[in-house]
Amino acid sequence: MKIVIAGGDHAADYIIKNFNKRTNKLIIINPDKEIVKTLTKNHRIPVFYGDPYKKEILETANVKGCDLFIALGYKDTDNFVACQLAKKVFNAKKCICIVSNPKNVEIFRTLGVDSVISSTYLLASSVVNESSLENLAKSMSFDNDKIVMTEIVVKDNYAISNKMIMEINFPKTGTISCIYRKPSVIIPNGKTLIRPGDSMYIVSAVKDQKDIISFIRTEKY
Amino acid sequence: MAKTSLLRNKTLIVGCGRLGSSIANKESLAGKNVLVVDKNPSAFELLSDRFSGYTFSGDVTDLALLEEASIGSTKEIIIATGDDNVNIFIAHVASQIYSVPNIYVRLDDPSLEILLRGLVNVHPIFPFELSIDKFKLLRGGNR
Numbered sequence: 001m002k003i004v005i006a007g008g009d010h011a012a013d014y015i016i017k018n019f020n021k022r023t024n025k026l027i028i029i030n031p032d033k034e035i036v037k038t039l040t041k042n043h044r045i046p047v048f049y050g051d052p053y054k055k056e057i058l059e060t061a062n063v064k065g066c067d068l069f070i071a072l073g074y075k076d077t078d079n080f081v082a083c084q085l086a087k088k089v090f091n092a093k094k095c096i097c098i099v100s101n102p103k104n105v106e107i108f109r110t111l112g113v114d115s116v117i118s119s120t121y122l123l124a125s126s127v128v129n130e131s132s133l134e135n136l137a138k139s140m141s142f143d144n145d146k147i148v149m150t151e152i153v154v155k156d157n158y159a160i161s162n163k164m165i166m167e168i169n170f171p172k173t174g175t176i177s178c179i180y181r182k183p184s185v186i187i188p189n190g191k192t193l194i195r196p197g198d199s200m201y202i203v204s205a206v207k208d209q210k211d212i213i214s215f216i217r218t219e220k221y
Numbered sequence: 222m223a224k225t226s227l228l229r230n231k232t233l234i235v236g237c238g239r240l241g242s243s244i245a246n247k248e249s250l251a252g253k254n255v256l257v258v259d260k261n262p263s264a265f266e267l268l269s270d271r272f273s274g275y276t277f278s279g280d281v282t283d284l285a286l287l288e289e290a291s292i293g294s295t296k297e298i299i300i301a302t303g304d305d306n307v308n309i310f311i312a313h314v315a316s317q318i319y320s321v322p323n324i325y326v327r328l329d330d331p332s333l334e335i336l337l338r339g340l341v342n343v344h345p346i347f348p349f350e351l352s353i354d355k356f357k358l359l360r361g362g363n364r
Contacts, residue, residue: 053306055332077282080313081306084336103284111313 001067002027004092006052006082008072009035011098015070016043027061031073053081055089064090071097076104083113141206148206149177152216156196159218166190174204174212231256233295233321235281235311236302240327242267244299249274256290259302282307284314297323305330309337316340 003019004027005012012030020026020043029048030036036047050057052071063069069086071079079097086092094114099105102121109116138151154161160168165176165188179186180199186192194200204212231254234241241257246269249255255274259265262278279286281302292298292314298321300308308326315321317340324343328334331347 054330055335075306077304077306077310080310081333081336084309084313085333088338089335101280101283104282107284107314107318111317 001025002065003068004029004061004063004066004070004086006069006071006073007031007079008098011072013039013042015072016045020045027063027066029057029061029063051078053078053085055085058082058085058090063092065092066090067093069095071095074100076101076108080108080111080113083108087112139209145206148204148209150202150204150209150213152200152202152213154194154196154198154200154216157219158196158216159220160194160216161196163194164190165192165194168194171208171212171215173208174202177201177203230254230296231291233290233292233298234258235287235298235300236308237261237264237267237276238301238303239267241299241301244301245274246272256295258286258290282310284318287311287314292321293319295321297321297325300324300326305333309333312337312340312343316343 001023002025005015006029008030009032012028012035016026016028016039026045027048028039028045029050029052030039031049031051033049036049039047048057048061050060052058052073063086066086069083069092071082073079073082076099079099083095083097087095096115096117097108097113099108099116099118102118102124105116105118105121139148141148170176176188178201179188179192179194180201181195181197200216202212232248234245234255234257237245237257237259241259242264245255245257249272255272256277257265257268257274258277258279258281260279260281265276265278268276277286277290281287298315300311300315302308305328308328312324312326315324320341322342325346326337326343327346327348329349331350334345334347337343337345
């Protein structure tokens with residue numbers, strides 16, 4: 001994979017460490033002279049010095065056709081322009097950028113950046129996630145919050161417990177992708193028996209998640 | 222804020238530098254409803270004593286501020302902050318999210334024009350190219 005890492009300090013350092021393998025071609029661009037020095041020293045790879053939101057710099061660094069463009073700059077608008085340039089001028093296949101204002105997550109997605117990450121936004125959604133732990137449902141979303149994976153622990157009093165999957169008439173809007181029953185992972189089929197204490201992992205569209213959770217939580221009469 | 226949202230036919234100016242403020246002064250003198258936003262409140266000192274529009278200060282890249290300045294119902298927006306990247310971002314927001322009918326945006330770097338292609342109602346202004354044209358014109362006249 002051809003990966004471009006634009007800007008950032010610790011984040012850039014960490015990503016380089018994780019992706020610096022023979023199968024990847026890393027292109028690193030940074031506007032800070034000190035960071036350029038540190039990165040070169042730490043990882044023994046060339047680092048381009050310059051602003052990643054300038055066309056000439058991206059040209060020199062030869063980012064054309066990269067598989068992944070990661071913008072880690074401090075200013076949201078700088079990252080936005082860097083991603084736009086990468087996408088429109090240099091045909092980057094996928095762009096990821098970090099933003100400091102969590103409100104920009106939705107806006108940047110609307111304006112065409114593939115993936116937008118805000119630490120505050122993640123923190124907020126993980127707070128929501130942890131607080132719903134009491135309700136025994138955890139979820140994780142993919143592709144800009146369109147697809148969601150829900151984890152639910154089956155309780156004894158649920159109508160579906162101690163029944164086979166073929167018997168429960170599971171909603172067609174979701175799929176039980178796997179069941180975790182300590183210590184093994186079960187890939188279910190119709191004859192799989194659901195037991196209390198099982199963790200079910202269900203993939204669905206975000207809009208159907210609520211219905212599926214309430215289906216599973218339906219109690220025995 | 223209720224007052225400003227009543228002003229349908231207004232001009233929103235983002236960035237109160239030399240360009241932004243002089244357009245604001247002119248439009249206001251001509252009797253138009255003008256709103257000016259800038260991150261720095263002291264920038265409004267460039268507005269003349271006869272300026273009678275509204276001013277808002279705050280982070281111009283935050284949609285909350287632009288909405289307070291009623292970007293959703295403005296007739297035209299002039300984007301002239303000192304940062305090209307901010308200008309491009311606001312142009313995208315004005316065109317794609319709020320469908321502002323007339324968007325004028327100043328850019329120092331002409332190579333960024335490509336990022337505005339495909340956007341509806343966006344008209345870029347390049348001081349650099351204007352200077353080159355003027356230079357050519359002047360020299361041409363002297364030869």
